[in-house]
Amino acid sequence: MNKLTGIRRLVLDVLKPHHPSTIELAETLSVIDGITGVNIGLYEVDQKTENIKITIEGDQIDYNVVRQAIEKLGAVVHSIDEVAAGNRLVEEVPTLQDR
Template identity: 55%
Template sequence: MNQNTSYGIRRLVLDVMKPHRPSIVEVALKLSKVDGVNGVNCILNEVDQETESLKVVIEGPNIDFDEVQETLESLGAVIHSIDVAVAGKKIVEDVETPQDR
């Protein structure tokens, strides 16, 4: 393997707020078309009168974050926070420590 090979973002977990329309199905489908994305999981966390709060998990070998953000904004959604960002040769899973309890 070439030592100059670069590894990009492999997983993102985002807290996203969006209007009721488009549906989370439409959001997932649009995000799945972003460069470097292999899969998308959209989970509905909360609904109020005007908006919905989603947990969005995106995985792929080299996710284009700028395109993810632009896609969400084009759907009327905003990223409240980036809760997880994973980059590198492989995905390192979270390990529970005493501080997590």
Template identity: 50%
Template sequence: MLSSDREVVCKLVLDVLKPHNPSIVDLAKSILKVAGVKHVRISVQEVDVNTETVKIVVEGEGFDFEKLKKVIENLGAVIHSIDEVVIRKV
């Protein structure tokens, strides 16, 4: 019997460099608008003169990484690395 399971992203942990504006609250609200995203947690790791290094934890069910990346980049931030990923079958 063939399996019809599909794999969906349920959690990503991202290391991101962002400008001071937008705030982490506004960044989190923008990420939360991506279809499938249910929870966003952002913590500041380091602050420089013009930028902040933040850890972003995104959780949900089947959200699209490329759409998430586009939202982050449109706000002037850059993803340095994907530090953790959780994918499950549904």
């Protein structure tokens, strides 16, 4: 049996111009192969840009395809804040060191 090694969640910190809207961005990302759903939240709005948080879930997310789609719309990925990979989506567990 081949193990599934796919990315199951990506959380990205992204800077984008006001246009296209987060709605268009969400629609664009949600139809990419291997993605089952996309959530985009608004961190902060500036005069010319918006800082957004993109949460993507799926069973085989290809980060390069995601990044290219984001850049094609004039936005840029600042950081990859969370990645989950494997047969099962594992959540980050708060430990005693995080308190």
